[in-house]
Amino acid sequence: MNDLAIQLIDVTKRFQGPGGEDVLAVDHMHLDIPHGEFFSFLGPSGCGKTTTLRMIAGFEMPSEGQIVIRGESMGHIPAFKRPVNTVFQSYALWPHMTVFQNVAFGLEMAKVSTSEIKIRVAEALELVQLEGFDGRKPDQLSGGQQQRVALARALVQKPAVLLLDEPLGALDLKLRKQMQLELKHMQEQVGITFIYVTHDQEEALTMSDRIAVMHKGRIQQLGGPEEIYERPATRYVADFIGETNFLEGRVASLQGEWTEVNIGDAFLLHAPTVEGVTNGQEVAVALRPEKLTVQAEVEPNLHCISGTVEEVVYIGTDTRYIVNLLGDHRVVSRMQNLSSSKKLTHYPPGSEVIVGWEPSSGRILTE
Amino acid sequence: MNSVTTAQEAARLRKRREQGNLMFLVSPAAFWLILFFLVPLSIVLVYSFLTRGTYGGVLPIATTQNYAKLLDRDYFIVFRRSFVLALITTLVCLAFSYPVAYFISRQRARWRGLLVMLVIVPFWTNFLVRTYAWAEILRDEGVLNNVLLGLHLIKDHLDLLYTPGAVVVGLIYGYLPFMVLPLYANLEKFDHALMEAAHDSGANNFWAFMRVMLPLTMPGIVAGSILVFIPSIGAFITSDILGGSKAMMIGNLIERQFKSARNWPFASTISITLMVLVSIAVTIYFRITTEADRA
Ligand SMILES: Nc1ncnc2c1ncn2[C@@H]1O[C@H](COP(=O)(O)OP(=O)(O)O)[C@@H](O)[C@H]1O
Ligand SMILES: [Mg+2]
Numbered sequence: 001m002n003d004l005a006i007q008l009i010d011v012t013k014r015f016q017g018p019g020g021e022d023v024l025a026v027d028h029m030h031l032d033i034p035h036g037e038f039f040s041f042l043g044p045s046g047c048g049k050t051t052t053l054r055m056i057a058g059f060e061m062p063s064e065g066q067i068v069i070r071g072e073s074m075g076h077i078p079a080f081k082r083p084v085n086t087v088f089q090s091y092a093l094w095p096h097m098t099v100f101q102n103v104a105f106g107l108e109m110a111k112v113s114t115s116e117i118k119i120r121v122a123e124a125l126e127l128v129q130l131e132g133f134d135g136r137k138p139d140q141l142s143g144g145q146q147q148r149v150a151l152a153r154a155l156v157q158k159p160a161v162l163l164l165d166e167p168l169g170a171l172d173l174k175l176r177k178q179m180q181l182e183l184k185h186m187q188e189q190v191g192i193t194f195i196y197v198t199h200d201q202e203e204a205l206t207m208s209d210r211i212a213v214m215h216k217g218r219i220q221q222l223g224g225p226e227e228i229y230e231r232p233a234t235r236y237v238a239d240f241i242g243e244t245n246f247l248e249g250r251v252a253s254l255q256g257e258w259t260e261v262n263i264g265d266a267f268l269l270h271a272p273t274v275e276g277v278t279n280g281q282e283v284a285v286a287l288r289p290e291k292l293t294v295q296a297e298v299e300p301n302l303h304c305i306s307g308t309v310e311e312v313v314y315i316g317t318d319t320r321y322i323v324n325l326l327g328d329h330r331v332v333s334r335m336q337n338l339s340s341s342k343k344l345t346h347y348p349p350g351s352e353v354i355v356g357w358e359p360s361s362g363r364i365l366t367e
Numbered sequence: 368m369n370s371v372t373t374a375q376e377a378a379r380l381r382k383r384r385e386q387g388n389l390m391f392l393v394s395p396a397a398f399w400l401i402l403f404f405l406v407p408l409s410i411v412l413v414y415s416f417l418t419r420g421t422y423g424g425v426l427p428i429a430t431t432q433n434y435a436k437l438l439d440r441d442y443f444i445v446f447r448r449s450f451v452l453a454l455i456t457t458l459v460c461l462a463f464s465y466p467v468a469y470f471i472s473r474q475r476a477r478w479r480g481l482l483v484m485l486v487i488v489p490f491w492t493n494f495l496v497r498t499y500a501w502a503e504i505l506r507d508e509g510v511l512n513n514v515l516l517g518l519h520l521i522k523d524h525l526d527l528l529y530t531p532g533a534v535v536v537g538l539i540y541g542y543l544p545f546m547v548l549p550l551y552a553n554l555e556k557f558d559h560a561l562m563e564a565a566h567d568s569g570a571n572n573f574w575a576f577m578r579v580m581l582p583l584t585m586p587g588i589v590a591g592s593i594l595v596f597i598p599s600i601g602a603f604i605t606s607d608i609l610g611g612s613k614a615m616m617i618g619n620l621i622e623r624q625f626k627s628a629r630n631w632p633f634a635s636t637i638s639i640t641l642m643v644l645v646s647i648a649v650t651i652y653f654r655i656t657t658e659a660d661r662a
Binding site: 057058059078079080081085086088090092093094095096105106109110153154157 | 558560561563564565566567568569570571574575578579582583
């Protein structure tokens with residue numbers, strides 16, 4: 001029990017909607033987050049990520065269930081007494097205070113001595129690479145610098161858990177990528193549990209130890225980045241994380257490790273058996289575009305289905321093919337443009353081609 | 368080199384043209400202020416150094432006698448009373464208005480407009496009528512005394528009307544909206560996440576308010592205080608109707624000197640003195656409050 005930083009036990013949050021109706025923002029959530037983990041909530045806008053974070057921080061109280069931080073049930077303990085700190089999406093820096101005052105505030109409230117405050121603020125500003133900015137006001141900083149101050153303000157208090165609500169959302173792409181890596185390093189350096197909220201799947205995959213994919217207040221899937229990406233549990237997850245081809249069909253036979261699926265009576269394919277799949281069940285087989293190759297010849301060991309190229313899009317690193325497979329199943333394939341010296345074969349629209357993939361890269365989805 | 372100077376020249380000309388345009392825009396207001404504010408004020412200033420005629424009127428004989436006369440203890444008492452009553456009015460208005468403005472600012476957008484309307488509804492009735500209504504409530508056989516007597520809460524009627532307290536009640540009632548509105552304008556823009564950030568950093572409600580909300584709403588507090596304090600210290604109708612001769616204020620003094628005493632120079636002296644004192648008070652107040660913000 002003691003190695004858990006956060007436990008959510010059957011946590012539900014209802015809001016009153018504008019018309020007085022109940023809005024279920026978080027729906028009976030169960031979750032254990034161990035110490036030192038970089039944990040992400042990933043989901044589209046409105047799925048309840050912020051609400052979950054705010055309940056952990058103590059800005060909202062759960063309608064049902066309880067929140068346990070380091071083995072201690074939070075009940076109605078107010079935000080200012082909880083051993084967590086938040087990096088707000090809008091940063092929420094106090095505009096009338098300097099960078100130093102912003103970072104020092106929490107320590108002042110904790111009645112830390114002036115001399116120690118100086119040392120710790122300096123350390124925190126060094127950690128976020130803002131030495132020498134002590135005297136500036138927030139409006140004299142760039143967005144990225146403000147973001148760092150918000151981070152320093154939270155980290156200086158040495159919380160058990162750091163909560164981050166889309167902290168990079170307002171930054172431009174390049175800075176965001178850089179900050180993703182920096183945040184990850186920082187987390188490893190300070191060893192604090194990070195709970196990170198984002199709607200950006202790439203961001204979640206890059207940084208997290210584990211990810212909870214949320215949908216309508218529920219966790220749809222919980223797992224490591226690879227698991228979430230390679231073995232999505234539901235159509236929703238497969239669709240939300242990256243690009244996916246869905247081949248709709250019916251289970252033809254179960255053969256131990258392999259399941260045979262009949263795709264609209266056009267062709268049969270094999271994919272690894274998943275838990276709970278039954279004979280005759282309506283399923284979808286999910287295939288990532290990068291697992292599909294477009295080629296001229298049938299190859300052994302691959303599932304090979306013939307089709308017609310409909311569209312070719314060259315996007316620099318890759319070429320995207322949209323191919324209409326046998327039985328009118330449209331799929332997207334993404335082929336890396338590996339080497340310019342090795343003449344790439346291009347298949348113009350209208351070409352008759354073979355689309356091939358390893359049977360193990362198909363993922364059967366039952367819901 | 369040449370092209371640089373011409374570019375600078377052009378920029379300067381453009382700037383001058385813009386300034387010219389701005390001057391054009393402010394000229395009606397400037398004209399108005401000069402004609403109806405600066406000119407009369409100058410007349411009052413000049414009068415304050417002139418001598419009173421035997422039967423009223425103003426004699427063009429320079430003197431500082433009027434200012435010397437003002438040092439008299441009786442006048443000092445009126446000035447002090449005005450200052451204290453205006454200060455109490457301002458503080459009570461602030462204490463009442465802050466929660467109200469905060470409450471309104473936290474409502475849903477469609478309720479906020481309505482609530483702000485309710486704050487200014489009293490303005491729909493004439494100020495004089497409303498002040499007389501207070502006299503009706505506070506007088507010996509008035510509504511309040513009758514109710515209290517009827518409930519046997521008091522044995523004899525209370526002397527409420529014609530007291531400084533009655534004046535303060537009337538002033539608070541009259542000027543409360545002037546405090547609520549600027550505070551509301553300030554609080555409505557206030558980002559509540561800043562308070563959450565303070566709580567997040569371990570500040571309880573008291574400290575979050577003191578360190579974050581109060582300094583950031585200081586502009587609203589300053590504006591509201593000035594808007595209440597200045598008309599309160601110069602109040603005339605309210606103190607006339609609710610204070611009578613027992614709670615005379617500077618405004619009543621000036622009125623008497625202008626009208627019944629027919630001493631225009633002395634009335635001008637009081638007016639100028641009030642204006643100077645208020646300017647000093649407001650400047651000091653401004654300094655303190657903005658200093659606190661900067662610290
Ligand atoms: N204070 C609130 N009052 C009413 N509804 C709210 C409130 N906060 C959030 N909601 C609703 O709860 C749901 C989840 O919101 P939120 O947690 O902000 O989602 P996310 O952060 O994933 O975008 C949304 O439908 C939102 O409209
Ligand atoms: Mg959110």
